[in-house]
Amino acid sequence: xxxxTQAQTEISVVEKExxxxxxxxxxxxxTYYLFWYKQPPSGELVFLxxxxxxxxxxEISGRYSWNFQKSTSSFNFTIxxxxxxxxxxxxxxxxxxxxxGFKTIFGAGTRLFVKA
Amino acid sequence: KAGVTQTPRYLIKTRGQQVxxxxxxxxxxxxxxxxxxxxxxxxxxxxxxxxxTQRNKGNFPGRFSGRQFSNSRSEMNVSTLELGDSAxxxxxxxxxxxxxxxxxxxxxxLTVV
Numbered sequence: 182x183x184x185x186t187q188a189q190t191e192i193s194v195v196e197k198e199x200x201x202x203x204x205x206x207x208x209x210x211x212t213y214y215l216f217w218y219k220q221p222p223s224g225e226l227v228f229l230x231x232x233x234x235x236x237x238x239x240e241i242s243g244r245y246s247w248n249f250q251k252s253t254s255s256f257n258f259t260i261x262x263x264x265x266x267x268x269x270x271x272x273x274x275x276x277x278x279x280x281x282g283f284k285t286i287f288g289a290g291t292r293l294f295v296k297a
Numbered sequence: 298k299a300g301v302t303q304t305p306r307y308l309i310k311t312r313g314q315q316v317x318x319x320x321x322x323x324x325x326x327x328x329x330x331x332x333x334x335x336x337x338x339x340x341x342x343x344x345x346x347x348x349x350t351q352r353n354k355g356n357f358p359g360r361f362s363g364r365q366f367s368n369s370r371s372e373m374n375v376s377t378l379e380l381g382d383s384a385x386x387x388x389x390x391x392x393x394x395x396x397x398x399x400x401x402x403x404x405x406x407l408t409v410v
Contacts, residue, residue: 216399224385226401272340284353285330285399287340 183208185275187288194263195296202258202291204273210234215249215256216274220290226272232256263295299324301390301402309408315376318405322369322390328352329371330399331363334385343386346371347393375407383409 184207194200206215217229230240232249240247244261260267270292276285302321310316322329330353331343342355346365363373369390375382385406389399 218401223403224406225403226387226389226399228399228401274340284355285342287332289339 183210183275183277183284183286185273185286185288187271187273187291189291190289191292191294193294193296196265197262199259199261200263200293200295202260202271202273202293204256204258204288206254206256206273206275208254208275208277210277212278214276216272216276216285217247217256217258218272218274218287220270220272222269229258229271260293263293265295265297268293268295301388301400303386303388303402303405305405306403307406307408309410310378312378312380312409314378315374316378316407317372317374318386318388318407320371320373320388320390320402322371322388323400326390326392326400327369328391328393329365329369330389330391331371331373332387332389333357334387334404335381335383340387343373378409380409383407 186205188203213234215232219227219229230247237249246259248257270290272290273288274285304319320329328347330345332340333343334340343357344351344363345353349365360376365371385404387401387404389401391399
């Protein structure tokens with residue numbers, strides 16, 4: 182069975198602080214993808230990153246960075262020097278290859294408040 | 298390049314009615330997936346269509362159905378609406394079948410009264 186756990190329900194930080202959002206996953210698949218999405222108040226899910234199970238290289242994109250560790254089944258997301266515009270709900274997702282194709286499940290999400 | 302378009306944005310229906318939601322994927326994308334988002338259950342996968350065929354289905358009752366047309370546009374239908382069907386319904390498109398590179402629409406917020 183697949184499972185994605187985002188243990189942090191809400192995080193509140195002050196602007197310019199660094200913040201890390203945790204994501205732990207469970208899967209028996211050897212081929213899978215991990216995602217992070219941002220959902221601002223408008224409701225649309227914005228794709229941030231995709232990682233496949235064979236690529237553990239960490240990635241940095243501007244103020245965003247991701248740490249993928251298969252040994253601990255974690256795919257954590259760090260925002261450096263947070264800004265008010267980063268306030269949103271962030272979802273971690275897992276897509277595993279099953280018969281018939283991929284199935285994607287989402288974590289419960291972490292609501293991030295960045296205060297000015 | 299136009300994004301994923303979902304219509305309508307908002308909908309209010311009465312219990313027992315049926316509803317049809319529409320999703321137009323990004324041009325060239327052949328896969329469309331549907332999700333239901335509620336405060337209690339979070340984001341749950343409904344189904345995925347690729348080349349007019351349902352490829353995957355989540356754990357939803359038969360009242361939830363969908364289809365995909367030859368131009369990749371997709372519709373989902375919910376019959377005999379229940380209060381618990383009130384949710385944000387999100388559509389996502391990708392180039393090929395399956396997960397990689399989902400692009401989501403803004404969703405349709407359905408309220409059942």
